[in-house]
Amino acid sequence: MIPGYLMTNVALHGSAEQRHRALRSLAVDHALSSARIGLSAIINSGQSPDTSLEMPSQNGCVVLGDAGGTQRLPGRPVHLSDRLSEDDPGAYRLWQQLTEVWDFALNAFSRNSLDGGGMVVVSTLRYGEGYDNVMWDGRRLILGDGDGVTFGSVGAGVDVIAHELAHAITSCEAGLLYWAQAGALQESLADVFATQVKQYVADESVDQADWLVGKEVFAPGIDADALRSVAHPGSAYDDAVLGRDPQPSTMSGYVHGVEDNGGIHINSGIPNRAFYLAATNIGGFSWEGAGLIWYAALTSGRLERGARFSEFATLTVEQAARLFPGSDAADAVADAWGQVGLPVGSGRTEREGATW
Secondary structure, three states: OOOHHHHHHHHHHOOHHHHHHHHHHHHHHHHHHHHHHHHHHHHHOOOOOOOOOOOOOOOOOEEEEEOOOOOOOOOEEOOOOOOHHHHOHHHHHHHHHHHHHHHHHHHHHOOOOOOOOOOOEEEEEOOOOOOOOEEEOOOOEEEOOOOOOOEOOOOOOHHHHHHHHHHHHHHHHOOOOOOHHHHHHHHHHHHHHHHHHHHHHHOOOOOOOOOEEOOOOEOOOOOEOOOEEOOOOOOOEEEOOOEEOOOOOOHHHOOOOOHHHHHHHHHOHHHHHHHHHHHHHHOOOHHHOHHHHHHHHHOOOOOOOOOOHHHHHHHHHHHHHHHOOOOOHHHHHHHHHHHOOOOOOOOOOOHHHOOO
């Protein structure tokens, strides 16, 4: 959830304590990412990952484990009971959030869990000592507690939980490469899903929402509104230790290079902004308009693993016309992509962002 370049900034510009904690979290990130790559290779080969360590479902849809500050997975089973809210408020909050994401997927998109087939969602909380991140590792959600210095309760918001679980959905539906534009699109789809869940839980229309992702991520004293702004990429934070939010909002600011897997957490601001514009153009509740269109594009079976922004943009316009015939929805979506520098249907390719 928290990109490596942000942790690196903390290590370079923070206090000795911040540096120590950031480097420790970066080391854990690297180990978990390596394990995720190995698991992806197993899944892509057609084999089934070893699930011998998994715990039986306690309520049909969610399983919780508690690592207790260690790096052992899946952790000690957390038994869901009427007293959980009193005995373990952190675990109870996570259970609530996981249930809210499950309910949103079912009620908004008629999707039965992450894989569409009733998959039990396995999560491990309190992973590592002051671990500053949240990750979907390919088969479970892993949450640290945050260090309390730079990062507070990293998994406190339902949008953070929804963002990571969305990676499982995109993996099941499109298997987007985690690199360059395809990777940035995957990150954007996760942010888009996260904002919809947050708005759904709060019963907010597109005009009422703040469009921020990760509002609770940072500790007090950090000059940040959130981890990302879907409405205004590049404005989420500006802090002496963190640096300034590097996300561009249009293709003219597209960031090249190999850092951050080709800028996946940075350039995702471009399709994020397009979604915000489409959602506000259409109005109402995001999951009933633009969100439904984005989901239909993702699940259309036509999104290639190496998809570029322009290809996804075209799919969304087509799906808008299909889902809302006779309305202005397709024009609203096309206008949104045009505003971020990706005119749909013009035949133009985004060469400035297609260098890999």
